[in-house]
Amino acid sequence: MSMSIFLFFVIACSSQPTTIDLALTNGHVYTKDGLQQTLYINNGLVIETPSSTVEILKEINLEGKFILPSFHDAHTHLLAGAFVFDKLLLVGAMNMNTIRLRVKEYVNTSPGVPWVVGYGWIKSAIDAPTGIELDEVSGDYPVALFDSAGHSVLVNSKAMEIAGITADTPAPDGGIIHRDSNGNPTGFLQEAAIELISPLMVSQFSSDQLSSNLLSQISEFHQAGITSVSEILAVPGVNLTFPELYHQYEDLQFRVAYYVPLFAITELSTVESFIGDQSEWVHFEGVKLWIDGSSGSGESWSIEESDIEENHYGSQYFDTEELIKVVAHAETHQYNLKLHVNGDAAVRSALEALEYVQQSNGILNQEYLFEHAVLIAPSDYDRIYNLGITVSIQPAHALVGIYGDQADHWQDERIDRAWDFPALEAAELNIAMGTDWPVWPTVDGLTNWQTATEGLQSRNLKTLTVFNGYTSQGRTTSGLGHVGLNVGQEADFIVLDGNPFEVSPNTISLQETWVKGMRVY
Numbered sequence: 115m116s117m118s119i120f121l122f123f124v125i126a127c128s129s130q131p132t133t134i135d136l137a138l139t140n141g142h143v144y145t146k147d148g149l150q151q152t153l154y155i156n157n158g159l160v161i162e163t164p165s166s167t168v169e170i171l172k173e174i175n176l177e178g179k180f181i182l183p184s185f186h187d188a189h190t191h192l193l194a195g196a197f198v199f200d201k202l203l204l205v206g207a208m209n210m211n212t213i214r215l216r217v218k219e220y221v222n223t224s225p226g227v228p229w230v231v232g233y234g235w236i237k238s239a240i241d242a243p244t245g246i247e248l249d250e251v252s253g254d255y256p257v258a259l260f261d262s263a264g265h266s267v268l269v270n271s272k273a274m275e276i277a278g279i280t281a282d283t284p285a286p287d288g289g290i291i292h293r294d295s296n297g298n299p300t301g302f303l304q305e306a307a308i309e310l311i312s313p314l315m316v317s318q319f320s321s322d323q324l325s326s327n328l329l330s331q332i333s334e335f336h337q338a339g340i341t342s343v344s345e346i347l348a349v350p351g352v353n354l355t356f357p358e359l360y361h362q363y364e365d366l367q368f369r370v371a372y373y374v375p376l377f378a379i380t381e382l383s384t385v386e387s388f389i390g391d392q393s394e395w396v397h398f399e400g401v402k403l404w405i406d407g408s409s410g411s412g413e414s415w416s417i418e419e420s421d422i423e424e425n426h427y428g429s430q431y432f433d434t435e436e437l438i439k440v441v442a443h444a445e446t447h448q449y450n451l452k453l454h455v456n457g458d459a460a461v462r463s464a465l466e467a468l469e470y471v472q473q474s475n476g477i478l479n480q481e482y483l484f485e486h487a488v489l490i491a492p493s494d495y496d497r498i499y500n501l502g503i504t505v506s507i508q509p510a511h512a513l514v515g516i517y518g519d520q521a522d523h524w525q526d527e528r529i530d531r532a533w534d535f536p537a538l539e540a541a542e543l544n545i546a547m548g549t550d551w552p553v554w555p556t557v558d559g560l561t562n563w564q565t566a567t568e569g570l571q572s573r574n575l576k577t578l579t580v581f582n583g584y585t586s587q588g589r590t591t592s593g594l595g596h597v598g599l600n601v602g603q604e605a606d607f608i609v610l611d612g613n614p615f616e617v618s619p620n621t622i623s624l625q626e627t628w629v630k631g632m633r634v635y
C-alpha cells in the first residue's frame with residue numbers, strides 16, 4: 115500500500131468528524147439509557163457526545179425542556195381523511211333530522227359539487243337509517259354519506275340511479291344492501307356493498323384537491339407531534355390506493371409506511387405490483403386486510419351470536435383457509451400484514467392461519483399486527499404472545515365503544531371483556547397505538563396519550579405502554595426502526611415544556627416537532 119493511499123484510508127476511517135451540525139443543550143433528553151442533558155445531531159442522525167475539539171456549528175439552549183421521540187401513528191387513514199375533510203362533516207350527527215338539515219344547507223352553499231359527500235354520522239345512534247330520506251333535500255345531487263367508522267354509507271335515489279342499484283342488484287360478498295318490505299333498496303349500504311358507489315363517487319373529484327388537502331393534513335400531523343404513520347390506504351368499499359400522491363411530496367419530512375388494502379383473496383396478485391416501492395420517506399410496508407366488520411356497526415365477527423339479534427355473528431370477509439393463503443403469500447414475498455380483527459372469532463381465525471403457516475414453514479419471518487382486537491377469547495392471549503404478534507390499538511375508540519355504547523351487539527359479560535387494554539398488558543403483548551384518524555378525529559399526540567393513561571377508567575394503560583405504543587413499537591413493526599433518539603437513529607423528536615412521565619399530559623404543551631434533525635413545527 116503506498117503512503118498516500120494509506121493516509122487516505124486512515125482519514126476516511128477516523129469516525130470523529132471535525133464539526134457537527136447541532137447540539138441541543140440544557141434539556142432532558144429521553145434515551146434508552148435514561149435522561150441526558152444534551153442531544154447531538156449530525157447529518158440528521160443522533161450521535162454520541164463528541165470530543166471537546168469538535169466544533170459545534172449550532173447550539174440551542176433548551177432551558178430545561180424535555181425531548182422525547184416524536185409520535186408514530188400506527189393506524190391512520192391519512193389519504194381517506196384528506197378526501198373527506200373538506201366535504202360535508204357530519205361528525206357527531208346522531209339522528210336523520212340533523213343529517214337532512216346539514217345536507218340541505220350544504221346543497222345550498224356548495225353549488226356545483228359533483229357529489230354531496232359526507233362523513234362522520236354515528237351509525238349506532240340511528241335505528242334503520244335510509245338514504246332515500248335525503249331525496250327531499252338533495253335536489254339533483256347524488257349523495258353519499260359515510261358513517262364515522264367508514265363501514266356504512268347512506269345514498270340517495272340519484273346516487274343509486276347513477277350506480278344502477280335496483281331491487282335486482284345482488285349484495286356483493288361481505289356486503290349488505292338494506293331493502294324495504296318490497297325488496298327495494300333503501301339507500302343504506304354496509305361493508306363491501308359500499309364499493310357499488312364509491313369508485314363512481316371518487317372519480318368525480320380532482321386529485322389536485324386531494325393533494326392540497328393532504329398537504330394541510332400532514333402539517334396538522336407535524337403539529338400534533340406525529341412524524342410518521344402506518345397509513346392504511348382506504349376502508350372497505352372505498353379504494354384510495356394512491357401512494358404516488360405521497361411520493362409527490364418527498365420533501366415534506368413526513369414518513370409514510372403504507373399498507374395496501376385487501377378486500378378479497380382474488381385481489382392478492384395486485385399486491386405484488388407495490389412490492390419494492392421504497393424511497394427515503396415513503397415505502398410499501400404490507401397489506402391491510404379486513405377479516406371482519408366493525409364493532410360500531412355491530413359487524414365484528416364473534417364466536418357467540420349477537421346479544422340483540424338472533425343468529426347474527428357479524429361480518430366475515432376471509433375464512434381461515436383464505437387467510438392461510440394470504441399469510442403464505444406475505445411470507446414468500448416478504449411483506450407485513452395488518453389484520454383487522456374486531457371480534458373474538460376473527461382473532462381466532464387469524465391465529466389458526468398464522469399457526470398453520472408457522473408450523474408448515476417452521477418460522478414466521480414477517481410482522482403481523484392485530485388491528486383493534488376489541489374482543490379476545492381468554493384462551494387466545496397466550497397464542498398471540500407465542501406468535502409474537504403486535505396488537506395495534508386505538509385507546510380513544512373505547513370512549514365511544516365501551517363508554518359510548520357503540521358495541522351494539524355485545525352486552526354484559528362480553529362488553530366487560532371488550533377493549534380490555536390492561537389484559538393486553540398483563541399478557542405482556544407488544545402494543546402499538548394509533549388514532550384510526552379520521553375515525554377518531556383527534557390526532558394530537560399528548561391528548562391521545564392522556565386519554566390512554568387517564569381517560570379510560572378501569573381500562574387505563576400504563577404510561578410506559580402508551581409511550582412505547584406511540585413511538586418505538588409502532589415504528590419497528592413498520593420498517594421505521596431506524597428513527598428515534600438513540601445513537602445512530604434518525605432524529606425525529608418533539609420538544610415539550612413538561613415531562614409526561616411525571617405530570618398529566620394535559621398540563622404539557624408541545625412546542626416543537628423535528629424530523630431528521632430539522633425543525634418542521
Ligand SMILES: [Zn+2]
Nearest residue numbers: 191346550553
Ligand atoms: Zn382504520
